[in-house]
Amino acid sequence: MTRSESTTEHDHVIEVTDLRRVYGGGFEAVRGISLSVARGEIFALLGTNGAGKTSTVELLEGLAPPAGGRVRVLGHDPYAERAAVRPRVGVMLQEGGFPSELTVTETVRMWAGCTSGARPTGEALELVGLTKRARVRVKQLSGGEKRRLDLALALLGHPEVLFLDEPTTGLDTEGRRATWELISALRDDGTTVLLTTHYLEEAEVLADRLAILHAGRIAASGTPAEVTASQPSRISFELPDGYFLGDLPPLAELGVTGHETTGRTVRLRTSELQQAATALLLWADRAGVELRALDVRSASLEEAFLRIAREATEADEDGPTTSTGPRTAAMSGKGASA
Incomplete structure (x- = not known):
């Protein structure tokens, strides 16, 4: 690793420059976005369905190579240098796809067998409030309980970077609040968290900074207060x-x-x-x-989100925009990006 890469890893655990993703048929899902996430920061990606959130996160996780641009996680290319990145990262996908006949404990043990330095099974289940469901088969879990199991597996390896794709979908109010407390505690212990969510209250409560995606571009970004202050x-x-x-x-x-x-x-x-x-x-x-x-x-993040999304749509209808998007909110603080 070069000195510049080491400095980047220390300052910005995640760094993305002009990132692009193109699917078969030429559909450009991610259209030249740039962002950075500092160590020990929670960064939220917001956007309507089809905005490019999951496509972006999959590139950061190293599940596919970008069609253009540059991405670094912990100073490494997460796709080309997967072996250097994967042991230090936790990933919670939108849907885990667990074997339905295994119990919760058996599922965690199976996953732990593929994870370096895995937490004890009991500790992982206690973190997400599934201790009392340890002997239950996966097929008997509720949707919210399956999401908590997803999170337990993402946390098994004590990750430095945690990717959470819609982490509280299906959870009741109590479960959602408990998950927020856990994510905040992980951040306070130094874990860097990048999450996508449709719950704007979730982003407002958790995120140190956020970006609103629209049609594969960043329409606005900054702290929640900076984004809402524009309304x-x-x-x-x-x-x-x-x-x-x-x-x-x-x-x-x-x-x-x-x-x-x-x-x-x-x-x-x-x-x-x-x-x-x-x-x-x-x-x-x-x-x-x-x-x-x-x-x-004061204005809420929901109001800001809806207005920014509407203005971005109107700008797209009026004519082409720059690669960084039709609108970018003022930003400040560590790890600020365009």
């Missing part, structure tokens, strides 16, 4: 009896970027949430009125 906050309330929209402080002074009314209900969109909420409450106090049904909230 307006909201204030809604009912106008007091006898008052009208024009009686409020001038909307421009509240930083309001848009508004709508439905009957007596007013909804404001603002880029200055604290300023707008403070001015509105001071006005109500001076007027001696109550703002009923008052709701003040």
